[in-house]
Amino acid sequence: MSLNAVLDRIDEDLDSAVARLLDLLRIPSVSTDPAFAGDCDTAADWLVAQLQDLGFDAQKRPTPGHPMVVAHGDQDGPRILFYGHYDVQPVDPIDLWDRDPFDPQLEDTAKGKVIRGRGASDDKGQLMTFVEACRAWKAVNGTLPARITFFFEGEEESGSPSLVPFMQENADELRADIALICDTGLFADRTPAIVTMLRGLLGEQITITGPSKDLHSGMYGGAAMNPIRVLSGILADLHDDTGRVTVPGFYDGVPDLPEAVADQWDGLNFDHGTFLGDVGLSDPAGEQGRTALEMLWSRPTAEVNGIWGGYTGDGFKTVLPSKASAKISFRLVGTQDPHAIRDNFRAFVQERLPTDCSVEFHGHGASPASQMSIDAPAFEQARKALSDEWGVEAAYVGCGGSIPIAGYFKDILDMDAMLIGFGRDDDAIHSPNEKYDLECFHKGIRSWARILEALS
Structure with a gap:
């Protein structure tokens, strides 16, 4: 295996990777509106075809709602399950979009190039970072460094009504050594992060x-x-x-916050004054004696x-x-x-x-909340890989919101999940003019390539 050759391949193929993402973004797979049921089917078919081209045994699996996509590789190595969702939020209010939300384009902005369109960041762009990392590995080495299963759902934006029954019915097929979820973001736009606490x-x-x-x-x-x-x-x-x-x-x-994690959070230099000032506030209003990050992530x-x-x-x-x-x-x-x-x-x-x-x-x-044990070697391996790619020490962070899929992996499949994403706070997910920075897409692909090498 040659990681440098894989990274070079990712750089050389970036234009084609963006073109493939734009193709997926053109499919209006809005899961909440029955009028788009056919488009959700089309998105699932598109992903199946992509994964089959990479040599995976990929299938569209029916549910009472929108279909799942499940694909298995046959390589040796650690078993890795990658989860993402291909459905997107409705685009309303349409009059606040600067362009057709399902006519995605690469745009120049004051902060750099962005991929503009519904689902660019949540979650099609993030999902495709892992697919493209696998594509590069396969192109360079002829095989993948681990036994990978893809698990994509089409109802995340509408409450995932089919998810738990499907996982329960197919638990033996889906179970792996670890799950990877790419539906989160960077901390403060530059620091790569692994979410280990979900409220x-x-x-x-x-x-x-x-x-x-x-x-x-x-x-x-x-x-x-x-x-x-x-x-x-x-x-x-x-x-x-x-x-x-x-x-x-x-x-x-x-629980008490582990000292090592508290030290990492202190090192993030989170400015609660700016955080609150952006919404017209000044003082943290939670428990006295706690930092703002503790209030947001671990309390x-x-x-x-x-x-x-x-x-x-x-x-x-x-x-x-x-x-x-x-x-x-x-x-x-x-x-x-x-x-x-x-x-x-x-x-x-x-x-x-x-x-x-x-x-x-x-x-x-x-x-209930989900809390991952960072004692498993995979967590520190992935954190080092992220640090190497971004040139910034990656951190274990919390998430104030709830991402139920991580808990389902633990409760139903008895496996830990690593939540690693490359979105930024200004991506406008669920809002008009959603975007995904080209840098995040590019470095996200490179990050997954490094993580695959580390985990293998």
């Missing part, structure tokens, strides 16, 4: 009812209990004066996402409302149990209900 998510909607109907506040105010007042008090009780969540048992399963949260009740239209109406509602979300870390937290939160609310008030609960999802 889970629990959602709750509550509605508190007091009187049987809306009341005139002049006739009943003071004598009748106001559900908005009750709800406001409950929400105010969710946090103490130090920013900690007060729901009993909430911090069960929250749990409770947030009120919406609140309503009474009259909210123009003008003024002196109404005492019958009902008041709120939506609350909890971001979870470590081994926090979302179901136990749901039970404890509901008890927390009910204990604060006065006489004459009742509450209804409506749950919205309950997914």
Whole structure:
């Protein structure tokens, strides 16, 4: 195997790699809209053909929704599963696009060349970085350095309803030594990163009812209990004066941040002032004594996402409302149990209900956090490979959001996942004028080539 020859091949073939990505981006594989079901099929067929050309046993596999693409190589070596998704978000509002979102082009910008089009960064461009790395390996060496399985889904942007059943039914076929996921990004646009912590998510909607109907506040105010007042008090009780969540048992399963990881995060020189200043804020509002990155990546949260009740239209109406509602979300870390937290939160609310008030609960999802063990040698091998390519020390980072597929790999297939991506914060994923920097596409391909060599 000659890594340098593979890297040279990637450089020489970049124009052709971009052309292939543009072909894939022209397929409007919007998974949420039934009108594009045929296009999702077309995208799956396109990927199958590409992988077959590389010598993989590739198939389009049916599901109750959009098809999966599964492809197996027959090489010796460690077993690697690469996951990506070929579906994309809707393009609305179309009038905010500077060009047809499914007529992708390479564009010059003040920051360099970008690939512009829906799915360029999320996730077709990222997916193709790995495909192109395999293409270069095969061209130079005639074979690949590992036993690779590709696993592409077409419903990630619509909640992945077929994913878990498909993984359960095909667990033996999909299981590998490690999974690779390319659906994340660089830290601060330049530092390559491996995501090792993903927060889970629990959602709750509550509605508190007091009187049987809306009341005139002049006739009943003071004598009748106001559900908005009750709800406001409950929400105010969710946090103490130090920013900690007060729901009993909430911090069960929250781990301490390893010292080595904390040192890496300190080395990132994250500027929370700029981060918050960009949205008109200045001071971190979470738990006292924690850095902003800890708050974002390794600490749990409770947030009120919406609140309503009474009259909210123009003008003024002196109404005492019958009902008041709120939506609350909890971001979870470590081994926090979302179901136990749901039970404890509901008890927390009910204990604060006065006489004459009742509450209804409506749950919205309950997914635990995912945390990868960086003790496995593959993680440090991949981190060194990324550092070598980007000329910047790669870091293990967290992710404040949720990427359920990583947890599914652990729970269903009993395998760890490395989340490595090359997107940038200004890629406008899910928004008009989505783009993927040509540099990120190019160096992403080179990064995967280095990682394949390291893992083999």
